[in-house]
Amino acid sequence: MTTPTVQAPRGPVTRKDVARYAGVSTAVVSYVVNGGPKKVAPATEAKVQDAIRVLGYRPNAAARALKLGSSETIGLVIPDNSNPFFSLLSHAVEDAAAECGYALVLTNSDGSVAKERRHIRNLAARQVDGVVLASVLFEPDLVELDDADIPAVLLNHGDAAPGFSSVGVDLAAGARIAVEHLIGHGHTNIGLAMGTNTANDLDGREKGWLQALSDAGLLEGPIVRGPFSRAGGYAAGQRLLASANRPTAIFASSDMQAIGILRAIHEAGVSVPGDIAVASFDGSVEAEYSWPALTTVEQPVKAMAEAAVSALIGADRGKSAGHQLFPTKLLVRQSCGCTRTVT
Amino acid sequence: MTTPTVQAPRGPVTRKDVARYAGVSTAVVSYVVNGGPKKVAPATEAKVQDAIRVLGYRPNAAARALKLGSSETIGLVIPDNSNPFFSLLSHAVEDAAAECGYALVLTNSDGSVAKERRHIRNLAARQVDGVVLASVLFEPDLVELDDADIPAVLLNHGDAAPGFSSVGVDLAAGARIAVEHLIGHGHTNIGLAMGTNTANDLDGREKGWLQALSDAGLLEGPIVRGPFSRAGGYAAGQRLLASANRPTAIFASSDMQAIGILRAIHEAGVSVPGDIAVASFDGSVEAEYSWPALTTVEQPVKAMAEAAVSALIGADRGKSAGHQLFPTKLLVRQSCGCTRTVT
DNA sequence: CAGCGGGATTGAAACCATTCATGGAGGAAC
DNA sequence: GTTCCTCCATGAATGGTTTCAATCCCGCTG
Numbered sequence: 083m084t085t086p087t088v089q090a091p092r093g094p095v096t097r098k099d100v101a102r103y104a105g106v107s108t109a110v111v112s113y114v115v116n117g118g119p120k121k122v123a124p125a126t127e128a129k130v131q132d133a134i135r136v137l138g139y140r141p142n143a144a145a146r147a148l149k150l151g152s153s154e155t156i157g158l159v160i161p162d163n164s165n166p167f168f169s170l171l172s173h174a175v176e177d178a179a180a181e182c183g184y185a186l187v188l189t190n191s192d193g194s195v196a197k198e199r200r201h202i203r204n205l206a207a208r209q210v211d212g213v214v215l216a217s218v219l220f221e222p223d224l225v226e227l228d229d230a231d232i233p234a235v236l237l238n239h240g241d242a243a244p245g246f247s248s249v250g251v252d253l254a255a256g257a258r259i260a261v262e263h264l265i266g267h268g269h270t271n272i273g274l275a276m277g278t279n280t281a282n283d284l285d286g287r288e289k290g291w292l293q294a295l296s297d298a299g300l301l302e303g304p305i306v307r308g309p310f311s312r313a314g315g316y317a318a319g320q321r322l323l324a325s326a327n328r329p330t331a332i333f334a335s336s337d338m339q340a341i342g343i344l345r346a347i348h349e350a351g352v353s354v355p356g357d358i359a360v361a362s363f364d365g366s367v368e369a370e371y372s373w374p375a376l377t378t379v380e381q382p383v384k385a386m387a388e389a390a391v392s393a394l395i396g397a398d399r400g401k402s403a404g405h406q407l408f409p410t411k412l413l414v415r416q417s418c419g420c421t422r423t424v425t
Numbered sequence: 426m427t428t429p430t431v432q433a434p435r436g437p438v439t440r441k442d443v444a445r446y447a448g449v450s451t452a453v454v455s456y457v458v459n460g461g462p463k464k465v466a467p468a469t470e471a472k473v474q475d476a477i478r479v480l481g482y483r484p485n486a487a488a489r490a491l492k493l494g495s496s497e498t499i500g501l502v503i504p505d506n507s508n509p510f511f512s513l514l515s516h517a518v519e520d521a522a523a524e525c526g527y528a529l530v531l532t533n534s535d536g537s538v539a540k541e542r543r544h545i546r547n548l549a550a551r552q553v554d555g556v557v558l559a560s561v562l563f564e565p566d567l568v569e570l571d572d573a574d575i576p577a578v579l580l581n582h583g584d585a586a587p588g589f590s591s592v593g594v595d596l597a598a599g600a601r602i603a604v605e606h607l608i609g610h611g612h613t614n615i616g617l618a619m620g621t622n623t624a625n626d627l628d629g630r631e632k633g634w635l636q637a638l639s640d641a642g643l644l645e646g647p648i649v650r651g652p653f654s655r656a657g658g659y660a661a662g663q664r665l666l667a668s669a670n671r672p673t674a675i676f677a678s679s680d681m682q683a684i685g686i687l688r689a690i691h692e693a694g695v696s697v698p699g700d701i702a703v704a705s706f707d708g709s710v711e712a713e714y715s716w717p718a719l720t721t722v723e724q725p726v727k728a729m730a731e732a733a734v735s736a737l738i739g740a741d742r743g744k745s746a747g748h749q750l751f752p753t754k755l756l757v758r759q760s761c762g763c764t765r766t767v768t
Numbered sequence: 769c770a771g772c773g774g775g776a777t778t779g780a781a782a783c784c785a786t787t788c789a790t791g792g793a794g795g796a797a798c
Numbered sequence: 799g800t801t802c803c804t805c806c807a808t809g810a811a812t813g814g815t816t817t818c819a820a821t822c823c824c825g826c827t828g
Binding site: 106107108109110113121122123126145148149150151 | 809812
Binding site: 449450451452453456464465466469488491492493494 | 779
C-alpha cells in the first residue's frame with residue numbers, strides 16, 4: 083500500500099526525467115540542485131523546482147559519489163559502542179559530521195585485530211572521506227588507508243603513528259592530577275587498575291600514576307590488569323582487596339572499571355571512601371550516578387570529536403595536522419573522600 | 426611518508442588498469458572479483474589475482490552501488506546513542522549488518538522531529554538498502570522511505586505504522602511481570618516513573634503497570650513523567666519521595682531513570698529495598714552494577730537487532746513481514762527486595 | 769574434413785550526476 | 799546595420815563497475 087501521491091513516479095526518478103518534464107537539459111537540473119557557480123534564469127529555476135517536486139526527484143548519492151570521488155561519509159572505528167565512553171564519542175562524532183552534511187559509518191572492532199582490519203578495508207573500499215580511529219590494535223593495517231589516500235585521525239592513541247594526525251587528551255597528566263588528589267588525602271598506598279596493555283608503549287595513565295607516586299616519594303601500590311569493563315573492574319577490585327598490601331586508595335583507568343571496583347568493595351562490606359578511596363578516568367555520566375559518585379578525570383569528548391571531524395573534512399582536510407591535545411579536568415565528587423558520605 | 430610498496434600506483438587504480446596489466450578484458454576482472462556465474466579459466470584467474478595484488482586494486486564502492494542500485498548499507502535512527510539501551514542496540518545492529526557485508530550509518534535524532542526528518546531524508550538520498558527506526562517521532566516522514574522504496578523496520582514502536590514491519594518486545598507484558606513481582610512482595614502503593622509520552626497511544630509499560638494493579642485490585646500509585654535519562658530519573662525520584670502518598674515501591678520505565686531514582690532515594694537517606702523497592706525496564710548492564718543491583722525487565726536486544734536486520738536484507742527483504750514480538754525476562758536482583766541487603 | 773557445441777573471453781551499453789566547452793539569442797554600443 | 803558582449807542553456811564526455819550479447823577458439827563427433 084503506497085501512499086497516494088499526486089503523481090506516482092514509476093521506478094526511480096532520474097535527473098533526466100526531471101529535465102524532460104521541465105523542458106530543459108540535464109545540466110540545468112544539476113545547476114539548480116547544486117546551486118553551482120553557473121547562473122540559471124529564475125523562470126527556468128522555478129520550472130525545474132516544480133518538476134522536482136512533482137516527480138519526487140531524489141538525487142542518486144552513488145552517482146554523485148562516483149563522479150565527485152567523495153561519498154560525504156566518514157568512518158569511525160571504536161572497540162565497543164556499548165562502552166559509554168565510546169557511545170558518547172560516536173554520538174559526538176555523528177553530530178559533528180552531520181553538521182557538515184556527512185554521514186557516519188560506525189564499526190566496532192570488539193578488540194579483535196581481524197575485525198579491525200576488515201572494517202578498515204571495508205571503509206577504504208567504500209571511499210569514505212575520512213576515518214576516525216579510536217581503536218588501533220595493529221598499526222600496519224593503517225597503510226590500507228594511506229594507500230587509498232584516505233585521511234585518518236587517531237584518537238587517544240599513545241605512540242603517534244607516522245603520517246597520521248591525532249586528537250586526544252594528555253592521559254598521563256590527567257592521571258597524575260587524579261593520583262595527586264588521592265595523595266592529597268593522605269593516602270600512601272595507591273593501587274592501580276589498568277587495561278591489558280597491547281601497545282609496546284606504556285599507557286599514559288599508568289605513566290601518570292607512576293609519576294605522581296614517585297614525585298611524592300611513594301612506593302608503587304599494587305597493579306591489576308584486565309578488560310576495560312564493569313566485569314573486568316569487578317574482578318580487579320576483588321584482586322586488589324585480596325592483595326597482600328591492600329591499598330587504601332585505587333585509581334582506575336576507566337569509569338567502567340571503577341564501577342566494577344565499587345561493587346567488589348561494597349560486597350566485601352568495605353566502605354568508600356572511608357576505608358578505600360577511588361578515583362578514575364573518563365568523566366562519563368554513569369560515574370556521576372554511581373554510589374558514591376565517582377571522582378573522575380573528565381575528557382572533553384565533544385571537543386575532541388569536533389576536532390577529529392574537522393581535521394578530516396574541515397578546510398585543511400587531511401593535512402596530517404599533527405597532534406592536538408585537549409585539557410582534562412578533575413571532577414571531584416565523593417569517592418575520593420572529599421565529602422564524607424555513608425556508604 | 427607513504428610506505429614503500431613494491432609498485433606504488435599513481436592515483437586510484439581502476440579495474441581497467443588491472444585488465445591492462447593482466448592482459449585481459451575488464452569483464453574478466455569483474456568476474457574474478459565477484460565470482461559471478463560466468464566461469465573464468467584458472468590460469469586467467471591467477472593472472473588477474475596477481476595483477477590485483479601487485480597494483481593494490483580496490484573496487485570502487487560508489488561505482489558498484491550506482492550500477493547495482495544497492496549501497497550495501499543500512500541506516501539506523503535512534504534517539505540518542507549515549508543512552509546505554511540504544512548504544513547496545515547500535516552495536517548489535519552493526520554486528521548483524523557486518524555479518525552480511527553491510528555497513529551501518531548511525532544517526533541520532535536527539536528527540537527532535539526536525540533532526541529525525543533530516544536524517545531520514547538523508548538516508549533515503551544515500552540509497553541505503555534499509556532503515557531501522559528506533560525513534561519515530563513523526564510518522565508522516567516515513568513516506569520518504571516508502572517513496573524511495575526503502576524497506577524499514579520499526580523497533581519497539583507502539584502503534585504499528587501501516588505498511589511497515591516491526592520488531593519489538595511486548596512492553597505491557599514485561600511491565601506487568603515486574604509490577605506483579607513488586608506486588609508479590611506485599612507492596613500496595615506502587616509508583617510509576619514514565620517518559621513523557623509523545624504518541625497518541627499510551628506507552629505499553631504504562632498499560633502493563635495499570636493492568637497489574639487493577640488485576641490485583643490495587644489503586645494506582647503516583648505517576649511522574651520526565652526524560653528517559655538519569656537526570657530525569659533523579660528528578661522523578663525526588664518528586665515521588667515528596668508525593669503526598671509516598672509509594673513503597675517504584676516501577677521505572679527505563680534503567681536510566683531507575684538509576685537516577687536510586688540516587689534520589691540514597692540522598693534522602695531512605696533505604697532500598699528496605700523502605701522503597703525499585704524495579705525497572707531494559708535489562709542494561711548498568712543496572713547490574715548499580716547499588717543495590719536493579720531488578721529489571723530484560724529485552725533481548727541482540728535478537729531484536731538481528732531480526733530487524735534480517736527483515737531488511739534477509740532472503741525476504743523488505744516484505745513487510747508483519748510484527749515480530751520477542752519475549753522479555755525479569756532479571757531478579759536486589760532492588761526489589763528479594764535479597765536482603767544493607768544499603 | 770566439415771560442422772557443431774560449448775566454454776572462455778570480449779566489447780559495449782547502462783547506471784546517474786557533474787562540468788567543460790560550445791552555441792545561440794538578445795541587447796547595447798558604435 | 800553591424801559587431802561585440804553578456805547571459806543562459808545545451809550536448810557530450812567522464813567516472814568505475816556490471817552484465818548481456820556476441821565472438822572466438824578448441825576439441826569432438828559424424
